[in-house]
Amino acid sequence: MKSLKSLLYLALGITCLLAFVLVDVHALSKVIKAKPLKVVQRQVAQLTYKKCEALGDPHMLSFDSKRFDFMGLGDYILAQSNDDEFIVHIRTSKWAAASVNSNVAVKLGSKVFEYDVNADVFYIDGVQAPLAVGETKKIGSGSVNRVNAQTAIATASNGAKLTMSWYRNQAWQAQLGSVGYISVVVDAPQPLSFTSGLCLNVNESKKTATGILHNHLQRKLTRTVKLKKETPKRKEAAKKVCKKAGLNEKKHPVAWNACVKDTIQSGEKIGAQIGKTIKKVQSAEKKELKKTIKKKGKKAIKKVKSIIKQEENKTKKLKKAAKKAFKKARKVKAKCARKAFKKVKKMAKRVRKSEKKVRKEKRLLRKIQRKLKKGSFRKGGKSSSKKGGKKRRTPKCVRKLRRYQRKAKRAIKKAKKAFKATKSGSKSSRRRARKAKRAARRAIRKLKKQAKKVYKHLKKVIKKAKKNNKSKRVKFLKKFLKRVKKIAQFKRSKSEKKIDRMARRVFRQARRLARRAKKATEKAKIFKSKKSQKKAKEANKKAKKAFKKIKKQ
Secondary structure, eight states, X not given: OHHHXXXXXXXXXHHHHHHHIIIIIHHHHHHHOOOHHHHHHHHHHHHOEEEEEEETTTEEEOTTOOEEEOOOBEEEEXXXXXXXXXEEEEEEEEETTEEEEEEEEEEETTEEEEEETTTTEEEETTEEOOOOTTOEEEXXXXXXXXXXXXXXXXXXXXXXXXXXXXXXXXXHHHHHSSSEEEEEEEEEETTOOEEXXXXXXXXXXXXXXXXXXXXXXXXXXXOOXXXXXXXHHHHHHHHHHHHHTTOOTTTOHHHHHHHHHHHHHHOHHHHHHHHXXXXXXXXXHHHHHHHHHHHHHHHHHHHHHHHHHHHHHHHHXXXXXXXXXXXXXXXXXXXXXXXXXXHHHHHHHHHHHHHHHHHHHHHHHHHHHHHHHHTOOBOSOOXXXXXXXXXXXXXXXXXXXXXXXXHHHHHHHHHHXXXXXXXXXXXXXXXXXXXXXXXXXXXXXXXXXXXXXXXXXXXXXXXXXXXXXXXXXXXXXXXXXXXXXXXXXXXXOHHHHHHHHHHHHHHHHHHXXXXXXXHHHHHHHHHOOHHHHHHHHHHHHHHHHHHHHHHHO
């Protein structure tokens, strides 16, 4: 009989569970299958771009924002995407002691577009083809647009872009060895990966570049080049030439550096001209990028908004399903109820997760909108006058100290607000004020300790830098040393000092009253008169009041 009863209970429990799972959980699993957050993150990634350059007598910039000068001769791979939808090959020709880009070819899917500066001819799959100013041609999976007489932009189906600008002068053939040169800029979306090319690093020059340029030439990897020395006199003369050409060191750092180098190597007129063309290429590339980012950004915002709506609808469905499950769990008998309530808890967790996803998606949407307003969607390859395009970062220890400083300031603000609130006279406000005051004091102590540690550490680092004759590093660190010293001698505000003084006065008064009360009680014990007893009681009351005031403050 007992075994039969247990079997019946088991059957009942299983039926309850099955009914609950089939009706509610199965419906929810369908709702949660999609992963829209990843889609939103991809949309943001597609709007960030990395940059590669081959300017003048090739001044190269890799996708990792590393700068180097390349003086090879022949055909080379500049950039080759992982999906083979965007492949760029360049040909470098003789340019006095240096070399320049004379041919550029882009493979867009199945077809190839090429420009030869010496012949001043465009090629499509090795056959000569005209391309008028303002004309756009569909080539393979992408397109090519000739912006003006000296610039053309090729766009691939994977979002990569090639901007090239050229300049020609027939007299340069006999003087330098080439009729002209081509400056090239490659922009690619951040998630797009590249397998080979000089855009990755210099070692990629060893790879063979065949099958794209219509008349392949073998490359020379090793080349003994004797460049002119960049003496201070030559540099000053070159800078004057670049200023006359209308270049600015701060506004156009890359064009400025190229102009200075090329005037020393190739002469005044040629150097200035190279600087101007680099400026043109960069301005054309920036305009084109802004347009594409705006278009992509608008599409991304629409997509993200639709995803957010879908997610919000899903959360509503989840909430409804959770409510239904909760009602069912209440109706079910005791043994089934426990299992049912466990399922309800799981469903509640799912609801919270979906709500979190919606919040994240909304944050990403705001990020896209902000970045579209600023137009700052580039990662890596920032043009700057310094080598590698990197700015000097503040030391880690100083950054940590700044965090402590912010915390201390917040704590002081909280304490001030809390003391203002004590005017209402409630006990809770006084407690908060006391807690806030203690927290502020702790934060200040921590800040001072950290500042002292950082000060000692920076002194050691400066000593090492002085030994190694790193004068720039020493100057850079000394600025932080002064700031850290100020923080170590952290002074509190006048209002805080006043509060402390008031507290000390009240505490002293309370102590005096306590002493008087003690003396009065001793006298009352000795004399046992009514007057002495009254005085003792009054003194004790005053002392108690004083100590209560201290507690309130």
